[in-house]
Amino acid sequence: MREFVAARRGELLADLSEWVRIPSVSADPERSSDVQASAEWWAARLREAGFPTVEIWPTAGAPAVFAEWPSDDADAPTVVVYGHHDVQPVDPVELWESAPFEPFVRQGPHGEEIVGRGVIDDKGQVLYHVYGLAAHLATTGRTSPAVSLKLLVEGEEENGSPHFRQLLLDRRDRLGCDVVVVSDTGIFDRATPSVVVSMRGMVRARIDLTGPDGDLHSGQFGGAVPNPATVIARIVARLHDADGRVQLPGFYDKVVELTPQQRELVERLPFDEAAWLQTAQSRATYGEKGQTTLERIGARPTAEVNGIWGGYTGPGGKTIVPSEAHAHLSFRLVADQDPGDVGAQLEAFLGALRADGTIPDGIGLALTVDRPGVRPCSTPMDHPALGAVVRSMQKAFDTDEILFTREGGSGPEADLEELLGPVLFMGVLLPDDRIHAPNEKADVELLLKGAEAVAHLWADLGSTAV
């Protein structure tokens, strides 16, 4: 298996380079033909790989690519593999050491790496599935995979997947499966292969306050009318208590606390707080009392102010009572919180602040909650397919110890879980791969490990009752 994959190292890099040269930036309307070209490139590559069914699925935005290769085994489980072929914008382009869409391979401190936009997020992680499948077929001597494979590679993930849920609903009849395997995440670090077992959900909200109809002179009126900038500050200040707990009524009601065993698994991760702080470029950690940093990120919900503004924000000063003030908020959610609950909780929270005078008469309030939000998503720890993923990673990484991590971010995986079935994560992204940033890179050895793990996974899942 390893030899099979290693022998195709050059071919994989050539393929990846070709694909990365197509600048499929989904957030840039001027790149829409490139996103289309990227879908076509991937569809052609899948046909070349032998997939009997390959279709480009248009959406109201960018196209997804669907491919299917049924297993000849009657009782083989069906797996949907999820990834995306669009990439992040390249700004600030001046911080790239080379052209973002002219990938090249270089010797890095830990081995060869390939540099370019999308090499790991997510083209590299999608591409190794072709090599993993070929390895699976070659090493098992099969003519069809041991699982019925369905690949769904969307084209708008880096733009918030605005049409992905609708696509899943529209194509539900084609996407029936036993499990979903997501290839868009990573491992804890180079020395610690691991498997993601949860992602947080998210709800965004915005608060708009109005005070006087226009900015007022703070001499003529200051001290005698309510100031919306003061009130937005008081609202934000009340979002957490002194222990860092979110103060929306009922916010924690559905939070499933980690079991002692799950906490123990988190604690086994070789977390280096100093190194993490360096990555965060922060001088200190901060958060909910009684939780470690990894728990705060992966296993606890949050309320975060993403932006606050009101009044004069330029240089010097302007002695006004502002007419308006605003805040962008976002809430990260964990199992079993429901994003649909957060709007009502926010309304109750603000209603209480209105009642106690924190939001005084004379201040108008508008709350906008982005619906439906994103649900938290997690792999059931007792799901048999998780065992198969762990065993596959063990083989690919030559280790008995595969740890579990919890992602703080949120994504379309929640829709996959809700609409298709249990979600498993398998990915080889590294925390220092600079995704979404200049000089994105992929560790070439890890791309090969990804192909290996996938090859093991299909063989394993083919004989696992899921």
Next chain:
Amino acid sequence: MREFVAARRGELLADLSEWVRIPSVSADPERSSDVQASAEWWAARLREAGFPTVEIWPTAGAPAVFAEWPSDDADAPTVVVYGHHDVQPVDPVELWESAPFEPFVRQGPHGEEIVGRGVIDDKGQVLYHVYGLAAHLATTGRTSPAVSLKLLVEGEEENGSPHFRQLLLDRRDRLGCDVVVVSDTGIFDRATPSVVVSMRGMVRARIDLTGPDGDLHSGQFGGAVPNPATVIARIVARLHDADGRVQLPGFYDKVVELTPQQRELVERLPFDEAAWLQTAQSRATYGEKGQTTLERIGARPTAEVNGIWGGYTGPGGKTIVPSEAHAHLSFRLVADQDPGDVGAQLEAFLGALRADGTIPDGIGLALTVDRPGVRPCSTPMDHPALGAVVRSMQKAFDTDEILFTREGGSGPEADLEELLGPVLFMGVLLPDDRIHAPNEKADVELLLKGAEAVAHLWADLGSTAV
């Protein structure tokens, strides 16, 4: 007296129109030659009025005009009259019903009014001194005024008087006086002639917070690092207690509470809160508990957030932990607060928030305080010259009742008080004259009343021991 002034109504309006046509906007560097032309126009008008000494005093910015007419009476008191010949910008110019620098006279709901930038703030109020002085000389048959008059009309008031204090220091030997009369304020309303007896002081400050070196992904890092936008909100929220009292340590130590008699004087003002709210375009009043709206504006100090900002402030949302957050603050001060104290009080306030964890580790803090700030300023209620001002207003307005008002704003009057002597206010501005706004206007009858009052004042002060 009244006839003398009324006979010159047309001449006064022609003079004022000529002066207003010079767009002396001090805040606009491209208008600096106009500000110079305005100074020259006024200097010429003063020479024409018979002032034996008229000088244009350059500053590091726009020029002031100084004129002197000593009294022949050996024991006459010396008065410095203060005003300004520069005007506010005209933006938003599209809201003017006519060209701002093409003044015209029209019939308003309460009589004739003249419309144009600067007609009342402050060219009209400066100009009536020429007519008042002429009336004084004509009706008394004097060849010199009953007081030694010094007029100081600056050219940067609407730009914050940045060089005015230095001018006073440089020219102190020429500005010796017994009292200062400021002609840049107004009366309570058309039916309630009144005299300003205090102005608030002011200190501006800015708080800059830094968190992570760059904006962070709120999924990857949210909940585990300190968020400067949250912290700026907590700081601002702590500026006041639930009773609206400013929480800087020692802030109220030097505040002189109004005496029962002074409160009674404030209460005699026919304050119409509904009308005031309409002017403020605010739905409600709000402020320090136990104080009326007029007290909150005129007699109580404040802390006001003029601006707050941090993180993403555009449409939609961006799920970040912001790297920075900021606030512009301003504090209005009353007698006997010292603007020099506020910086240390702010430092102590922020130090306590640092100590109690409101400003956590990992948040960098920079405080900038604009020094020296502006001192509060007030007319001693027992000063004999205040009696003269009141009597002059009584005569001009044919009433026994002249009330006292307290201005919420702050200005160069505090420097006049500190460097020259007791300050008296005499002005005829109306609250609805739209100063600093489009369609600034002056009530023509009130400009004539101003001239009358000034004429009475010089006669009265000439026989008052000040």
